[in-house]
Amino acid sequence: NAGVTQTPKFRVLKTGQSMTLLCAQDMNHEYMYWYRQDPGMGLRLIHYSVGEGTTAKGEVPDGYNVSRLKKQNFLLGLESAAPSQTSVYFCASSSRDTQYFGPGTRLTVL
Amino acid sequence: DQQVKQNSPSLSVQEGRISILNCDYTNSMFDYFLWYKKYPAEGPTFLISISSIKDKNEDGRFTVFLNKSAKHLSLHIVPSQPGDSAVYFCAGTDSNYQLIWGAGTKLIIKP
Numbered sequence: 001n002a003g004v005t006q007t008p009k010f011r012v013l014k015t016g017q018s019m020t021l022l023c024a025q026d027m028n029h030e031y032m033y034w035y036r037q038d039p040g041m042g043l044r045l046i047h048y049s050v051g052e053g054t055t056a057k058g059e060v061p062d063g064y065n066v067s068r069l070k071k072q073n074f075l076l077g078l079e080s081a082a083p084s085q086t087s088v089y090f091c092a093s094s095s096r097d098t099q100y101f102g103p104g105t106r107l108t109v110l
Numbered sequence: 111d112q113q114v115k116q117n118s119p120s121l122s123v124q125e126g127r128i129s130i131l132n133c134d135y136t137n138s139m140f141d142y143f144l145w146y147k148k149y150p151a152e153g154p155t156f157l158i159s160i161s162s163i164k165d166k167n168e169d170g171r172f173t174v175f176l177n178k179s180a181k182h183l184s185l186h187i188v189p190s191q192p193g194d195s196a197v198y199f200c201a202g203t204d205s206n207y208q209l210i211w212g213a214g215t216k217l218i219i220k221p
Contacts, residue, residue: 040213
């Protein structure tokens with residue numbers, strides 16, 4: 001059981017570039033989440049999904065898009081990266097209240 | 111509007127003593143609270159939780175207390191060990207499966 005995995009672990013982008021972060025879970029969880037964590041702040045929810053084919057906006061969705069084509073995968077896309085999107089991104093999944101997290105992706109936008 | 115507040119950015123405790131981490135919330139609709147632990151360069155890991163219908167939940171060295179009237183919860187770690195050094199987050203949920211997070215408290219256990 002790998003739990004929740006994220007790829008890539010690190011990435012450096014130039015302003016305006018695009019990229020996709022992949023999250024995969026093998027726990028058959030219905031719910032999946034994307035968060036960002038910035039220094040001195042708690043985790044902030046970007047987007048989430050309550051099931052395959054569904055997505056919803058969280059607290060800070062602007063500049064990001066997501067897709068949940070398969071139950072086990074949740075993709076986070078940045079169409080035109082900005083320096084304000086420099087952050088650590090965490091994916092999580094849950095069946096109820098307890099969320100299980102991936103190891104994170106450290107993204108730097110220059 | 112911070113619905114979950116952890117007012118102490120850091121806390122230093124001697125090894126073997128009790129660590130008490132505090133969390134305040136404003137949302138009366140929260141019915142479940144969770145504590146997570148996070149090491150550098152890793153994702154948060156679930157530690158312990160408590161339902162709003164309880165006032166205490168215990169798991170080994172970890173105990174969470176909930177005071178609903180004061181909208182306050184605390185995590186007690188007894189005895190504190192070096193491996194407990196980490197950032198601790200509290201979070202609340204109103205059963206829509208979204209967690210609202212505090213900013214975290216960095217716990218440092220001194221030898």
